[in-house]
Amino acid sequence: LIVPDAPTINYISGDGVGQDIFPQAKRLFDVAVEQVYGNHKKIEWHQCFAGQESFEMNGQYLSDETVAEISENLVTLKGPLMTPVGEGFRSLNVTLRQKLDLYACVRPVEYFDGIESPIKNPQNVDITIFRENTEDIYAGIEFASRTPEAQKLIKFISNELQINKIRFPESSAIGVKPVSPEGTKRLVRAAFDEALKKSKQRVTFVHKGNIMKFTEGGFRKWAYEIASDYPTFTKLEFDQIKAKSGIEAAKDAKGLALSEGKIFVDDVIADNFLQQIIIHPENFEIVATLNLNGDYISDALAAEVGGIGIAPGANINFETGHAIFEATHGTAPDIAGQGKANPSSLILSGLMMFDYLGWTEVSKIIKKAMVDAFKEGRCTSDLGGSMSTSEFTDVLISHIQMKP
Numbered sequence: 001l002i003v004p005d006a007p008t009i010n011y012i013s014g015d016g017v018g019q020d021i022f023p024q025a026k027r028l029f030d031v032a033v034e035q036v037y038g039n040h041k042k043i044e045w046h047q048c049f050a051g052q053e054s055f056e057m058n059g060q061y062l063s064d065e066t067v068a069e070i071s072e073n074l075v076t077l078k079g080p081l082m083t084p085v086g087e088g089f090r091s092l093n094v095t096l097r098q099k100l101d102l103y104a105c106v107r108p109v110e111y112f113d114g115i116e117s118p119i120k121n122p123q124n125v126d127i128t129i130f131r132e133n134t135e136d137i138y139a140g141i142e143f144a145s146r147t148p149e150a151q152k153l154i155k156f157i158s159n160e161l162q163i164n165k166i167r168f169p170e171s172s173a174i175g176v177k178p179v180s181p182e183g184t185k186r187l188v189r190a191a192f193d194e195a196l197k198k199s200k201q202r203v204t205f206v207h208k209g210n211i212m213k214f215t216e217g218g219f220r221k222w223a224y225e226i227a228s229d230y231p232t233f234t235k236l237e238f239d240q241i242k243a244k245s246g247i248e249a250a251k252d253a254k255g256l257a258l259s260e261g262k263i264f265v266d267d268v269i270a271d272n273f274l275q276q277i278i279i280h281p282e283n284f285e286i287v288a289t290l291n292l293n294g295d296y297i298s299d300a301l302a303a304e305v306g307g308i309g310i311a312p313g314a315n316i317n318f319e320t321g322h323a324i325f326e327a328t329h330g331t332a333p334d335i336a337g338q339g340k341a342n343p344s345s346l347i348l349s350g351l352m353m354f355d356y357l358g359w360t361e362v363s364k365i366i367k368k369a370m371v372d373a374f375k376e377g378r379c380t381s382d383l384g385g386s387m388s389t390s391e392f393t394d395v396l397i398s399h400i401q402m403k404p
């Protein structure tokens with residue numbers, strides 16, 4: 001990505017708490033950029049409209065104009081958008097991801113000292129999830145019960161596969177689960193590129209290939225094919241090395257990965273994985289998985305480090321460069337407009353954006369400010385504190401400005 005000194009960054013403030021957190025996060029980002037670069041670099045913010053604000057302006061929740069702006073400027077920072085209730089409306093977030101083919105949903109989950117966690121060793125949680133974003137049952141290809149389309153599919157399936165002995169009522173609604181080698185491979189490549197960039201020692205594929213042989217099992221197979229393009233070793237290779245050299249020479253896979261400069265690659269069945277991240281989160285670093293598994297895993301991991309108010313995310317197409325960095329929580333209608341929402345999810349998503357732009361010094365000083373604030377017990381009410389959105393942002397800004 002070639003980044004000018006004053007890149008144009010789109011922003012969508014979002015609905016509900018988006019209006020509370022966005023102005024605060026933006027204020028913080030401008031201060032941090034100025035602190036690092038003085039007058040040499042700055043963000044040219046370009047406001048785009050989607051969701052409620054857009055609907056009030058032009059009767060559309062997501063206009064072609066907004067999609068065109070997001071497409072042109074490549075990088076967007078976004079607050080949460082409300083999905084209108086009722087049939088016929090698709091989630092705006094899912095629509096944006098599909099329109100721009102943002103195939104990788106990247107969710108780093110990291111524990112900050114001082115934050116309450118329901119697990120014993122939260123300090124061991126430092127995991128980045130790469131969730132495939134465009135395929136799987138989540139693509140929303142569904143046919144309602146008793147519609148001609150569903151009936152046609154049922155007839156086709158019963159004839160072709162002669163599954164009549166399996167209980168399959170004619171009244172079934174049907175969902176389609178597409179998983180392709182192309183879709184899997186580009187996602188898994190992005191996960192390995194991240195592992196190399198961040199010097200990580202372990203990449204884990206999470207799937208239900210034991211049950212869904214061709215879709216989730218396909219994901220597993222294609223993922224291992226990509227692994228062989230990278231400096232990796234598998235569990236089988238590890239066991240062979242161990243058998244040859246003795247346990248002392250290769251105590252554990254991570255140790256071996258470190259000493260050899262390689263990445264240990266393995267796979268875990270999704271249900272077991274959800275247990276493992278509670279018992280042994282230290283065993284995982286980068287995780288690549290399908291869309292629906294990734295959805296569950298992201299929220300489960302977020303809960304281990306303080307909840308969705310502090311979990312960042314990005315949707316990226318690493319080939320075109322399009323990226324939307326976004327708060328992972330929703331519009332929180334129960335607390336919207338009260339000035340008490342936690343801006344951390346959006347702020348941490350902004351940090352991912354600065355890293356993506358190569359402005360890593362900016363993300364470093366904001367991260368340091370957050371680490372210090374949480375250690376001092378300063379946080380919003382969702383994390384057990386008493387600060388408002390703007391008070392918490394003020395604390396971060398004062399920490400940043402204290403730096404030489």
Ligand code: NAD
Pocket residue numbers: 017079080081082083084093308309326327328329330331332333334335340341342343345382
């Ligand atoms: P939600 O994330 O809005 O709220 C769930 C709970 O978390 C609520 O109790 C809320 O108060 C709390 N919460 C969320 N963000 C918080 C924050 N920053 N600080 C403190 N507490 C916070 O989920 P929901 O209620 O299921 O969804 C509400 C709306 O948001 C729906 O219209 C949904 O479609 C939409 N949504 C949007 C996105 C997105 O834009 N990426 C994601 C999820 C949901």
